[in-house]
Amino acid sequence: MKLALRQFALNSYTRLLGHYLKPQQVRVVVLAAALLASIALQLINPQILRYFIDTALTQEAKSSLLQAALWFIGIALATQGLTLGATYLGETIAWKATNALRADLAAHCLHLDLSFHQSRTPGELVERVDGDVTTLARFFSRFALSILGNGLLLIGILTVLWFEDWRVGLSLTLFVLGAMGLLTRLLRFALPAWVAYRQLSARFFGFLGEYLAGREDLQANGSVSYVKHRFHGMLQQWLPIFHRARLAQTTLWSTSVALLAIGNVIALGMGAYLWSQTVITLGTVYMIFYYNNQLRQPIANILSELTDFQQAQASILRVQELLDIPSHLPPTGEQTLPPGALTVAFDQVWFRYAASEPQDWALQDVSWCLPAGEVLGVVGRTGSGKTTSTRLLLRFYAAQTGTIRLGDVSLETIDTACLRQRVGIVTQEVQLFQATIRDNLRLFDSTINDEQIQQALAQLGLLDWLRSQPQCLDTLLASDSGGLSAGEAQLLAFARIWLRDPSLVILDEASSRLDPMTERRIERATQQLMQGRTGIIIAHRLSTLQRVDRILFLEQGRVVEYGRRHDLANQPTSRFAHLLKMNVANTLS
Numbered sequence: 298m299k300l301a302l303r304q305f306a307l308n309s310y311t312r313l314l315g316h317y318l319k320p321q322q323v324r325v326v327v328l329a330a331a332l333l334a335s336i337a338l339q340l341i342n343p344q345i346l347r348y349f350i351d352t353a354l355t356q357e358a359k360s361s362l363l364q365a366a367l368w369f370i371g372i373a374l375a376t377q378g379l380t381l382g383a384t385y386l387g388e389t390i391a392w393k394a395t396n397a398l399r400a401d402l403a404a405h406c407l408h409l410d411l412s413f414h415q416s417r418t419p420g421e422l423v424e425r426v427d428g429d430v431t432t433l434a435r436f437f438s439r440f441a442l443s444i445l446g447n448g449l450l451l452i453g454i455l456t457v458l459w460f461e462d463w464r465v466g467l468s469l470t471l472f473v474l475g476a477m478g479l480l481t482r483l484l485r486f487a488l489p490a491w492v493a494y495r496q497l498s499a500r501f502f503g504f505l506g507e508y509l510a511g512r513e514d515l516q517a518n519g520s521v522s523y524v525k526h527r528f529h530g531m532l533q534q535w536l537p538i539f540h541r542a543r544l545a546q547t548t549l550w551s552t553s554v555a556l557l558a559i560g561n562v563i564a565l566g567m568g569a570y571l572w573s574q575t576v577i578t579l580g581t582v583y584m585i586f587y588y589n590n591q592l593r594q595p596i597a598n599i600l601s602e603l604t605d606f607q608q609a610q611a612s613i614l615r616v617q618e619l620l621d622i623p624s625h626l627p628p629t630g631e632q633t634l635p636p637g638a639l640t641v642a643f644d645q646v647w648f649r650y651a652a653s654e655p656q657d658w659a660l661q662d663v664s665w666c667l668p669a670g671e672v673l674g675v676v677g678r679t680g681s682g683k684t685t686s687t688r689l690l691l692r693f694y695a696a697q698t699g700t701i702r703l704g705d706v707s708l709e710t711i712d713t714a715c716l717r718q719r720v721g722i723v724t725q726e727v728q729l730f731q732a733t734i735r736d737n738l739r740l741f742d743s744t745i746n747d748e749q750i751q752q753a754l755a756q757l758g759l760l761d762w763l764r765s766q767p768q769c770l771d772t773l774l775a776s777d778s779g780g781l782s783a784g785e786a787q788l789l790a791f792a793r794i795w796l797r798d799p800s801l802v803i804l805d806e807a808s809s810r811l812d813p814m815t816e817r818r819i820e821r822a823t824q825q826l827m828q829g830r831t832g833i834i835i836a837h838r839l840s841t842l843q844r845v846d847r848i849l850f851l852e853q854g855r856v857v858e859y860g861r862r863h864d865l866a867n868q869p870t871s872r873f874a875h876l877l878k879m880n881v882a883n884t885l886s
């Protein structure tokens with residue numbers, strides 16, 4: 298099972314590597330060349346050392362020694378230069394590749410239907426799109442090349458030693474094999490601790506993201522101590538896991554240091570023996586010792602790459618898993634919409650959320666048709682399917698059966714960009730950003746100028762409100778609700794929509810009680826916004842219902858009443874007439 302997973306991770310890694318390194322082929326080739334050249338130089342330098350020592354011992358011309366020393370320094374500097382260049386290139390490649398991967402993951406997540414986002418916390422998504430990818434960064438920059446380069450260096454050193462003397466070659470080859478075998482075994486013990494550490498860290502950040510987002514509710518409901526308790530609980534779990542992981546890593550490190558010492562004993566012992574037999578010179582003894590020291594680097598590098606690969610295995614799998622999640626939405630079409638206000642039609646629409654039980658339909662056999670330019674008021678108890686209907690209209694979800702048409706064009710065939718441009722929505726929870734009022738209104742679209750913004754605000758009767766803000770359009774809004782009331786936030790969202798000039802406006806009225814002044818402003822702005830457009834209002838206020846053309850009454854996902862407001866209001870037995878009566882009674886009481 299583990300082997301299959303590793304194989305899967307390796308396949309995913311090679312696929313990701315191939316895909317994201319392709320646009321950087323030239324850089325990768327230069328990086329490979331730099332690494333190969335540095336390996337060659339590392340093999341040459343000990344030979345110069347030997348020459349230097351042997352020449353010095355035979356007391357030959359000083360100029361040869363100087364030349365050898367200069368070569369040695371030159372090669373050492375060139376190796377450092379190449380390493381520097383390779384690091385720079387490796388980092389550039391890694392950044393470009395991981396940024397492209399982050400962008401693809403973010404785009405993929407944005408294209409997934411809403412059920413994906415509703416089943417994940419923001420913290421979890423941040424960890425997936427950024428945390429996992431950051432872990433992968435080094436795999437794009439060096440993993441394959443490093444394994445290859447260090448493997449070549451290892452083979453190169455051992456080959457030179459075999460050529461020098463087969464006894465030295467044999468003993469150090471056996472030593473390398475034994476050392477790698479031992480370290481790999483130790484690694485197997487160390488890894489589970491690191492995997493557990495990473496898993497807990499992902500859970501911790503998911504927890505943090507979720508509770509930070511809901512801090513207002515938590516504080517209001519006195520649940521802070523519960524959150525603190527969980528926070529401490531997680532930290533307490535974290536510490537022993539971290540200790541285990543660090544202990545395993547330290548054991549690994551000390552073993553490799555001890556192994557190096559054993560290697561040195563072997564190299565010096567063999568060298569001393571062969572020198573005493575006058576088989577090799579003193580320079581060669583030192584060269585063997587030097588090569589043996591050089592062995593440590595590729596062994597350590599290969600093992601550390603493999604350790605990191607094991608740790609990143611989970612990240613690789615998670616990234617691949619995320620990329621493989623399909624959207625439940627059918628592929629987008631290419632049709633555009635006719636100009637002007639749009640008709641909206643639901644025809645025998647059935648819809649159920651993916652997470653729901655098979656019999657729990659959120660919408661059942663829903664059919665209605667709203668002529669272009671009219672305004673529909675949608676009413677019904679909580680959970681009756683009002684919001685779900687608007688989510689389907691925006692293609693956040695796709696209906697299981699039935700057809701939805703906009704301007705007589707079937708929703709699935711409409712190009713998504715065109716759909717989002719022509720349909721505007723104001724939700725109850727308007728998302729405001731920590732930016733100026735200007736940027737919040739134009740949603741960072743710099744082609745919209747101040748004059749257009751002022752015009753929009755004037756049309757919606759919001760200029761006085763703007764003037765009351767300390768720095769007009771330059772006023773900086775705070776995070777979350779921007780320091781505005783729910784009503785004010787909705788008014789800003791109206792202006793946002795106005796600037797986009799959509800043909801269908803969907804408005805989910807704020808259900809909270811608004812002060813009379815804001816309520817009047819909202820009423821005026823709604824009237825203005827709906828002019829010349831088709832409108833759908835999830836209505837919570839009687840005053841709104843008095844201004845709509847048609848009424849859609851939903852109950853448990855079914856249409857129980859649909860018709861002209863005037864007709865329904867005049868039908869004493871209609872639910873709508875009953876609702877009006879109840880509302881009037883409530884207002885009077």
Ligand SMILES: Nc1ncnc2c1ncn2[C@@H]1O[C@H](COP(=O)(O)OP(=O)(O)OP(=O)(O)O)[C@@H](O)[C@H]1O
Pocket residue numbers: 412415650651652653659677678679680681682683684685686
């Ligand atoms: N993301 C979801 N996953 C599963 N079921 C959902 C989801 N969102 C809504 N539902 C269910 O679908 C049904 C219709 O919900 P919907 O939000 O459309 O009702 P609503 O009329 O807008 O209610 P409210 O007035 O409270 O907003 C309800 O039974 C609800 O529990």
